[in-house]
Amino acid sequence: MTTATDIAEAQLKMPALREPSVERRLFHRTLKPLFGTPVNAIVTLACLWIVWLGIKGAYGWLVTRAVTEGGAQACKVGHGACWPFYEAKLRFMIFGVYPYDEHWRVALAMILFLGAIGITMIPRFWNRNLLVLWGVTIVATATLIWGGVFDLSYVPTTQWSGLPLSFLLSAVGLAFGFPLGVVLALARSSKLPAIRVIAIVFIEVIRGVPLISILFMASVMLPLFMPSGITVDKLLRAQIAIIIFAAAYIAEAVRGGLQAIPRGQHEASSAMGLHYWQSMRLVVLPQALKIAIPPLVNISIGFFQDTTLVTIIGLLDFLSTVRTAMTDPNWVGIAVMEGYVFAAVVFLVFSYGMGAYSRFLERRMRLGYD
Amino acid sequence: MIHSKSVARWLAMGLIAGVTAVSAAPASAQSTLDTVKKRGKILCGVSPVAPGFSYADDKGVRRGFDVDICRAVSAAVFADPEKVEYVPLNTNVRFQAVQSGEVDILSRQNTWSFTRDASLGLDFGPVVFYDGQGLMAPAKLNVKSASELSDAAICLLPGTTTLQNLEDFFRPKNIKYESVVFENSDEWRNAFFNGRCDAITTDRSDLASVRAIANDPSQYVVLPETISKEPLAPTIRQNDPNWRDILNWSVYALIGAEEKGVTQANVDEFLKSEDPEVQRMLGVNGDFGKMLGLDNKWAYNIIKSVGNYAEVFDRNLGPKTRLGLTRGPNELWTKGGLLYAPPFR
Numbered sequence: 001m002t003t004a005t006d007i008a009e010a011q012l013k014m015p016a017l018r019e020p021s022v023e024r025r026l027f028h029r030t031l032k033p034l035f036g037t038p039v040n041a042i043v044t045l046a047c048l049w050i051v052w053l054g055i056k057g058a059y060g061w062l063v064t065r066a067v068t069e070g071g072a073q074a075c076k077v078g079h080g081a082c083w084p085f086y087e088a089k090l091r092f093m094i095f096g097v098y099p100y101d102e103h104w105r106v107a108l109a110m111i112l113f114l115g116a117i118g119i120t121m122i123p124r125f126w127n128r129n130l131l132v133l134w135g136v137t138i139v140a141t142a143t144l145i146w147g148g149v150f151d152l153s154y155v156p157t158t159q160w161s162g163l164p165l166s167f168l169l170s171a172v173g174l175a176f177g178f179p180l181g182v183v184l185a186l187a188r189s190s191k192l193p194a195i196r197v198i199a200i201v202f203i204e205v206i207r208g209v210p211l212i213s214i215l216f217m218a219s220v221m222l223p224l225f226m227p228s229g230i231t232v233d234k235l236l237r238a239q240i241a242i243i244i245f246a247a248a249y250i251a252e253a254v255r256g257g258l259q260a261i262p263r264g265q266h267e268a269s270s271a272m273g274l275h276y277w278q279s280m281r282l283v284v285l286p287q288a289l290k291i292a293i294p295p296l297v298n299i300s301i302g303f304f305q306d307t308t309l310v311t312i313i314g315l316l317d318f319l320s321t322v323r324t325a326m327t328d329p330n331w332v333g334i335a336v337m338e339g340y341v342f343a344a345v346v347f348l349v350f351s352y353g354m355g356a357y358s359r360f361l362e363r364r365m366r367l368g369y370d
Numbered sequence: 371m372i373h374s375k376s377v378a379r380w381l382a383m384g385l386i387a388g389v390t391a392v393s394a395a396p397a398s399a400q401s402t403l404d405t406v407k408k409r410g411k412i413l414c415g416v417s418p419v420a421p422g423f424s425y426a427d428d429k430g431v432r433r434g435f436d437v438d439i440c441r442a443v444s445a446a447v448f449a450d451p452e453k454v455e456y457v458p459l460n461t462n463v464r465f466q467a468v469q470s471g472e473v474d475i476l477s478r479q480n481t482w483s484f485t486r487d488a489s490l491g492l493d494f495g496p497v498v499f500y501d502g503q504g505l506m507a508p509a510k511l512n513v514k515s516a517s518e519l520s521d522a523a524i525c526l527l528p529g530t531t532t533l534q535n536l537e538d539f540f541r542p543k544n545i546k547y548e549s550v551v552f553e554n555s556d557e558w559r560n561a562f563f564n565g566r567c568d569a570i571t572t573d574r575s576d577l578a579s580v581r582a583i584a585n586d587p588s589q590y591v592v593l594p595e596t597i598s599k600e601p602l603a604p605t606i607r608q609n610d611p612n613w614r615d616i617l618n619w620s621v622y623a624l625i626g627a628e629e630k631g632v633t634q635a636n637v638d639e640f641l642k643s644e645d646p647e648v649q650r651m652l653g654v655n656g657d658f659g660k661m662l663g664l665d666n667k668w669a670y671n672i673i674k675s676v677g678n679y680a681e682v683f684d685r686n687l688g689p690k691t692r693l694g695l696t697r698g699p700n701e702l703w704t705k706g707g708l709l710y711a712p713p714f715r
Contacts, residue, residue: 072692076585088428097456100429158455161430220463223470234457234472314418314458324426326556327419329692333583336556 061337072330085335086342089325093342096161096321105152106164109141113167121357123364157235161316163346165235169307169317173242174250174300180243181250186280188251189258199251206248212309214241219313238310246303253295257288290365297358301351319343402474402606402613403447403663411453414440415473418458421579422686422693423479432456435686436477439498439604442676443475443620446668451675465490468605475617476605481531486605495604495617496625500699500708502596503535504574506581509591511568516595517543525550525567527558535598536571559583569593573600579693616662622711623669626651627678629702629711634677637670651714658714679709 035041065080075082095103116137119125145164148154160168187199206214218241219234261284269279289296308319316324326332326339406412416424416436424434441451459467459478468476469491480486481501482494505524507513516539524547526532533549540547550567552558559580562570570580574596581587604621606613627633630648632640640648649655652673653666660666676682687695701707 092426092428092430095430097426097430097432100431156455158457216463220466223472224466311418312460313463314460316418316458320418321426324419327421328425328427329421329579329686332421332579332692333556333559336560 072334075334081341082335082338085325085331085338089328089331089335092162093318093322093325093339094163096165096316096324097159098161098164099153099155099159102147102153102155105144105147105155109144110164110167112137112144113141113171157233160235162321163318165310165315166304166307166318169239169242169310170300170304172239173246173303173307176243177246177250180247182254182285184247184251185254185258188255203248203251206245207252211242211245211306212312214245215309215313217241234313235315238313238315242303242307242310246299249299249302250296253292253299254288256295257290257292258284260291261287293358293361293365297354301354304350304354305347318346402610403616406447406474410448411455412440412444412447412475413457413473414443414454415457415459415464415467415476415478416440417478418460420479422575422691422695424456424458424477433686435499435682436479436604438676438682438686439477439621440475442624442672442682443617445671445675446616446620446623446662446664449665449667449671465492465605468492468607471607474606474613478605479602480605481600482603491608492605493608493610493614495606495614496621497601497603497708498621499575499602501573501575501600501602503532503571503598503600504577504596505569505571505593506562506577506590507569507593508565509589513569513591513593516569516593516597517545519547519569520545521547522568523548523550523566525552525558525561525570527552527555527572531598532572539595539597571597574698575687575693575695578695582692582694612663616664619662619669620672622714623651623672624676624679624682625702625709625711626714627669627673628680628709629704632673632678634673634675634681637673641670647714 033040034044060080062081065078066083067075067078067080068083071084075085091100091103095106098106116133119133120130143149143152145160146155184199184203187195188203190196190199215238218237222232222237265283265287266279269283274282307317310317311320322339322343326335414437416432416434419425420434420436422434423436424432427433437454437456440454440456444453445451447453457467457473459473459476464476464478464480465486467473475495477498479499479501480494482497486492487494505516505519507519507522513519524536526536526549528551533551536547536549550561552561558570561567562580563584570577572580574592577592581590581592584590604617606617626647627637630640630645630651632648632652637652641652641654643649643652643654646655650658652670653659653668657666659668662668665671677685683695683697683700684690687693689696697705697707699708701709703710
């Protein structure tokens with residue numbers, strides 16, 4: 001017969017009973033998958049060994065064997081990271097051929113831009129003030145980079161290069177590509193055949209050719225159709241090509257989201273008296289875009305890296321400035337590893353940042369798929 | 371990436387061929403000199419990266435041999451070598467950029483060849499650098515001549531004519547070889563240094579710089595054969611004789627100045643020279659600049675701000691640089707080379 005005291009006693013004893021089970025849970029969760037069977041244990045040890053080798057190698061290269069003083073000659077003899085290379089070339093690798101004395105302008109513009117992105121990423125600030133923030137940021141960064149007003153010297157777009165150019169191409173490409181992509185996605189699922197066919201042809205043609213050939217068309221073909229003497233800015237041509245390309249891919253990601261929304265949602269919003277645009281804006285798109293977050297982030301990361309392709313039409317994106325730095329006659333053949341490692345780290349930081357933010361967004365929207 | 375690049379290359383070649391068939395050369399309403407003067411700067415197409423020929427220094431300023439050619443023209447036109455905007459151009463868009471008016475001069479290690487001259491709607495200026503494709507092998511292979519390279523793995527970079535020249539050289543001799551193409555010059559160089567290639571082939575000037583980069587240059591020998599002629603000449607649009615004259619004589623001023631011993635440092639003393647040709651060249655006597663539509667001091671300005679040919683060569687490519695090139699055929703005709711400027715009279 002159980003009395004109240006028995007239960008109370010039992011409850012008192014329970015923590016004592018649970019304690020080993022906590023350890024066992026720890027074992028089950030972490031150690032057992034790692035060392036549960038001999039095979040697992042061997043795989044785990046092998047992986048640890050590989051990780052250790054990697055860390056040891058990286059540490060040796062970056063620190064113990066690193067060449068910290070002297071010039072190119074010291075680095076040629078040494079076998080570690082060549083810090084003098086970074087010292088001499090860091091600003092060039094980041095800012096490229098932008099006038100040296102004006103680097104502060106692009107640097108400030110980048111800080112403003114990244115700051116605005118940082119603020120935009122925090123859900124607490126999601127309101128109409130963001131539009132004001134972006135309006136100000138765009139005007140300020142454009143003024144800083146372009147110049148020509150307020151005593152700032154004019155810097156032609158041919159001198160825009162390096163990391164700011166990569167940011168510009170991918171950010172503007174996505175910013176304009178996104179609305180265009182959403183419109184295309186809606187057009188593709190439209191009931192009007194003419195609109196649907198145009199959208200399908202546009203999307204499939206753009207997706208059917210590599211970005212590099214679109215860039216090529218924009219940079220090689222376009223000028224030949226222009227009256228002689230009139231040239232459209234090369235950067236603008238590349239930017240338009242990237243926008244069009246981004247739009248086609250975004251359209252397909254968004255269409256995936258749209259198709260995941262059950263018909264009932266459309267019907268329910270019609271039943272409430274919402275017309276097409278209202279139901280899309282208020283009911284369907286918010287849900288569809290949430291679903292489309294992972295593929296959209298995928299596209300964003302991809303486009304940030306795809307901007308390196310503009311090198312083929314002679315624009316100096318970040319990777320090209322790094323490679324240009326490595327082929328300075330003073331450094332050629334010496335700082336190959338250093339240059340590529342730097343480029344890899346920068347790309348990794350920004351791409352990982354985007355990925356991490358998308359996982360945060362998914363969790364916040366309660367849409368985790370794992 | 372590699373695939374799409376080669377697709378792009380084919381596309382470009384097709385486009386250029388097609389476009390030139392349709393529109394030979396866009397006849398510009400205005401002369402290039404007027405356009406350039408109105409714009410206030412020269413648009414100069416250069417290679418994005420070519421050690422010694424066109425590269426950016428620590429401060430992002432463009433330097434190099436090809437760059438100095440544009441600076442010379444700028445000095446002739448504006449009395450200021452810095453009135454140039456550099457447009458980096460890749461191999462596959464370079465000629466189209468001249469045709470469409472995107473650049474006024476293409477100074478980009480272009481080989482002057484018959485088809486390019488005759489069919490692309492382009493004109494070539496004087497040869498500024500005589501190059502030729504050569505081969506380099508590790509010294510330990512003990513190869514004395516390219517003909518001994520049978521069954522060798524020869525590494526090369528994708529170029530419009532590199533592979534074809536190799537084929538043209540080896541096929542008549544019935545020598546079998548394996549060509550290995552690298553997309554990236556760092557990979558290509560390291561593959562050679564690490565012994566993955568029995569030999570590499572490219573222009574001799576590049577071979578010399580690859581050798582200079584090696585940890586121990588004495589381990590590599592440049593083979594004696596020059597398997598192709600690569601006269602590098604700046605390129606402009608066809609049908610603008612005045613602009614062509616300006617380009618030609620800007621280059622001849624560099625060469626002529628070296629011949630007369632006029633340098634950046636002593637050009638002011640030469641203004642008092644008794645030599646009538648120097649007097650005409652530097653604008654002390656005669657109206658030579660006017661005939662080109664320029665200031666009479668045009669050549670003085672070139673030498674004062676850019677130097678003569680020897681100075682341009684030594685600064686960018688010469689033995690004191692890491693590329694360490696010798697003049698070779700790019701020596702004055704008086705010293706057994708090929709450089710020859712017509713007389714200033």
